[in-house]
Amino acid sequence: MTENNILSRQNTLWMQGVSALLIMLMHFVMQLENYLRFFNIFDSVAVAVFLFISGFGINESHKINGINNFWKKRFLRVIIPCWTIFLFQLPFVEHFNSVQLLKNLTFYASDLWFVDYIIRWYLVYWISRRFFTKNTKYILFVFGIYNVFQQQLYSEQAFSFFCGYLASEYVGKLNKLNKKHVLKYTFLSVIYGIIFLLIKEIPTIQQIKGSILFNVILLNIKLPLAMSIIAAPFLFPLLKKIGIFNKLGKISYELYIVHYNFMPAITGIISIFIYSAYSIIISVIFRRINQLLSKKSYFIYSLTGILYIGICYTLMCKYSMRVTEHYGYICIGYALVLALGLLFFATKEEEEKKINKYLPYLFAATTTVLVIGLLIVQYHFDPLTNKVDRWSALAYPIQNLFNGQFPYSAKTHLGGNASPFPIWLVFHIPFYLLQNVGLSEIFTCMIFIYSIKLLSGYKAAIKATLLLFLSINLWYEVAVRSDLISNFFLLAAFINILQVYQINFKQHPWILSVCVGLWLSTRLSVAFPLFILFFPYYIKLKVKKQILIPLLIVGVFAMTFLPLILWDAKELFGAENNPFSLQFRQGSPIATIFLVTITLTMSLTWKGSYQFQVLYSVIILLLIPIISYGYSMYIYGNWTDIFNSNYDITYIDAAIPFAITILSLPKLKG
Known part of the structure; x- marks a missing residue:
């Protein structure tokens, strides 16, 4: 895949960098008193980008390596780093809970819901590829439907990973799209997402918050809006010249699991900058160790x-x-x-x-x-x-x-x-x-x-x-x-x-x-x-x-x-x-x-x-x-x-x- 393609390695790295930065900053901003609830949308849109790229990347890897060493790679790249963070966090836990530690280590209702969620998608993907290769698409789709009926965080991202997988399956057709087509589809997707975003704010709809219907509305917001980030480096190549995003893309996973430890320490705008810097420095070093581990x-x-x-x-x-x-x-x-x-x-x-x-x-x-x-x-x-x-x-x-x-x-x-x-x-x-x-x-x-x-x-x-x-x-x-x-x-x-x-x-x-x-x-x-x-x-x-x-x-x-x-x-x-x-x-x-x-x-x-x-x-x-x-x-x-x-x-x-x-x-x- 050349660097001119919409989902090239350089482009997906840029997307990950932007998403990681958005998630970290939004999580920090949410710790402030009287923060604008509107900012929540940036966090969930960035998560949708992460899941989309994960689904795309894992299927692209399968095309080259098959199912060989699937869990070894996930264990070294995802699980061990997360375990390390959970264990190093223990001295700072005000009230130790052995049950919560067990949940963290087994990724069942852990403190990092995203990691729990992505590991479940990995598991379903592996099972489908290992035992039902010809039906992978349908199994992933059914799992997406299942997630619609789960908690809100899972429900609103029910098909993000699946859509990334589909993008990989039809990447040849995607690569034939020119900028005009991509711009048109992105514009329509964003408009679609904004419409549902406005629907969500209707007082009557707000009264059903927590229901399946409300979650379905959220589902029609996150990924459609995420298309703006996914298409951005292809439509506007100059964005890739902003080197910080590419660098953050390389440490995006580490940044996600590191920064949440500093959320309780946020007290104001200055602390956001300070702990963002801490998180990035730690993530750079942590990433290097994880590379050696692999x-x-x-x-x-x-x-x-x-x-x-x-x-x-x-x-x-x-x-x-x-x-x-x-x-x-x-x-x-x-x-x-x-x-x-x-x-x-x-x-x-x-x-x-x-x-x-x-x-x-x-x-x-x-x-x-x-x-x-x-x-x-x-x-x-x-x-x-x-x-x-x-x-x-x-x-x-x-x-x-x-x-x-x-x-x-x-x-x-x-x-x-x-x-x-x-x-x-x-x-x-x-x-x-x-x-x-x-x-x-x-x-x-x-x-x-x-x-x-x-x-x-x-x-x-x-x-x-x-x-x-x-x-x-x-x-x-x-x-x-x-x-x-x-x-x-x-x-x-x-x-x-x-x-x-x-x-x-x-x-x-x-x-x-x-x-x-x-x-x-x-x-x-x-x-x-x-x-x-x-x-x-x-x-x-x-x-x-x-x-x-x-x-x-x-x-x-x-x-x-x-x-x-x-x-x-x-x-x-x-x-x-x-x-x-x-x-x-x-x-x-x-x-x-x-x-x-x-x-x-x-x-x-x-x-x-x-x-x-x-x-x-x-x-x-x-x-x-x-x-x-x-x-x-x-x-x-x-x-x-x-x-x-x-x-x-x-x-x-x-x-x-x-x-x-x-x-x-x-x-x-x-």
């Missing part, structure tokens, strides 16, 4: 990037909302900085060879700056004033050990009980002797960075260092001297080193089984990434080994507790808050079964791809607190407590090392 070679990288931003963004929301009512600006700005950093790394993957010789020096400089910064932050805060007692849950049991007292009888500086397992206590003895167990975070951070260097060189290690520098989660963990992230820095480094030297469970089942037993004696949640990594090899072993290996793992794990059992078994197991009960306290049988099922599925589907294996580790480590806390909030009905002290959402920090592993190595092959 590329096969960057899918894992971009999906992990969204998760990484989400982890950092969540923690920023939790603590910034405690110090300022303007936390929204801080959190959104922070998320944009992270997104720009990830886009920079993605586009600058290939560096000129002439700078490679400087990479070791740059690596040394960045890691040195990071270490110095972390040390300054850690020693700036008095640990005894921390409201987090993970450091004292290590230091005080070790102190007891050196004093000849049972380690788990020690209380933390906040009066809590110690939960770290024996191997993790032993690991921290050198740092205790240095009078700061919190140094383990910095030490394990450097080990992790070095594992990235071994895995893919200095450039990847520099990326990892910068991503760690950008992560508020690391700075928080170091400031409060929490050992959580240390555990997973070390685990991620261990898995990276196995990848470097190609050590797998099939070749070394016994030594790795011993390692698993020792790892379990640091923190039980490490079992999930290890299971994903080793289980595919385990099931290929002979039956005898399959029986002996679990026994060996359990035996090694038990042996680490043997000295403590012999010392004081009653104190170890009998105390109400013993280390086992503390590590299991957030779980439930249902949540555990669900997590085990997901982990088993993941372990059987990564199929030798290192990127997928690490991505699965990111996801499962996020799901552990999400499912556990979600179940608890469902039982107690305290959904709004997620950002207060009742729930320690810093458990999501465990996924950071694995996410950064992927983000440092966007082109790593399995």
Whole structure:
């Protein structure tokens, strides 16, 4: 299709840009007091253009690609971006509603009715093309009739998508129309729409608002008037010289799902300009991420990037909302900085060879700056004033050990009980002797960075260092001297080193089984990434080994507790808050079964791809607190407590090392 045709790519892009701008501005204007109700027409006309182009575009795509990868494209282009917006909006929801969140994620009466509606049209189109190809036109027409009897927003747009589909089916005939014919038909269409617009304003007709008849009248207004926008770039080519519309057309979907978040913030004309600018800037960056998401070679990288931003963004929301009512600006700005950093790394993957010789020096400089910064932050805060007692849950049991007292009888500086397992206590003895167990975070951070260097060189290690520098989660963990992230820095480094030297469970089942037993004696949640990594090899072993290996793992794990059992078994197991009960306290049988099922599925589907294996580790480590806390909030009905002290959402920090592993190595092959 040439650029001279009425529905050329350049023309439809212009239409989308104009429509997106109209929808955003009208939605903002509607938030003002005493706004003119007449402006509503511009919003609904623009929506009609969107639906028309969607119907046209999806059928044009079908002519080239058929039905192949239909839902994959919709999932990547429409669903994931919308889910991202819904989830990133949660910290700003005044009254959290789990039912509404479920509706948003399933696109059933979600906050974005247009997305719900277009997905329904996609579904009907796919069904008709997949099973009733010859009757597609009739099925879409019948679905249009069905929509006439739905809510007003659906009813007044009942045939917009269908007409776009028809335009694609008869595009050859449309392309033969000259400007004179197009101008005539457009003029008649607009006159037709205006007539029904005037009919709608008759007082008698206004009294039947909400009825089927009223909706039919609206149906005869929106799309006919939309023809003026659809025909405009063809009739007046100079309009396409206004570059802003073409640029907005490229981000039209992102602009639609982004701008609605700012609608409650509109207070006047100036705020409309401010939040329009915010919406456009965010949409440009968001569009670029979505483009990467659609590329096969960057899918894992971009999906992990969204998760990484989400982890950092969540923690920023939790603590910034405690110090300022303007936390929204801080959190959104922070998320944009992270997104720009990830886009920079993605586009600058290939560096000129002439700078490679400087990479070791740059690596040394960045890691040195990071270490110095972390040390300054850690020693700036008095640990005894921390409201987090993970450091004292290590230091005080070790102190007891050196004093000849049972380690788990020690209380933390906040009066809590110690939960770290024996191997993790032993690991921290050198740092205790240095009078700061919190140094383990910095030490394990450097080990992790070095594992990235071994895995893919200095450039990847520099990326990892910068991503760690950008992560508020690391700075928080170091400031409060929490050992959580240390555990997973070390685990991620261990898995990276196995990848470097190609050590797998099939070749070394016994030594790795011993390692698993020792790892379990640091923190039980490490079992999930290890299971994903080793289980595919385990099931290929002979039956005898399959029986002996679990026994060996359990035996090694038990042996680490043997000295403590012999010392004081009653104190170890009998105390109400013993280390086992503390590590299991957030779980439930249902949540555990669900997590085990997901982990088993993941372990059987990564199929030798290192990127997928690490991505699965990111996801499962996020799901552990999400499912556990979600179940608890469902039982107690305290959904709004997620950002207060009742729930320690810093458990999501465990996924950071694995996410950064992927983000440092966007082109790593399995």
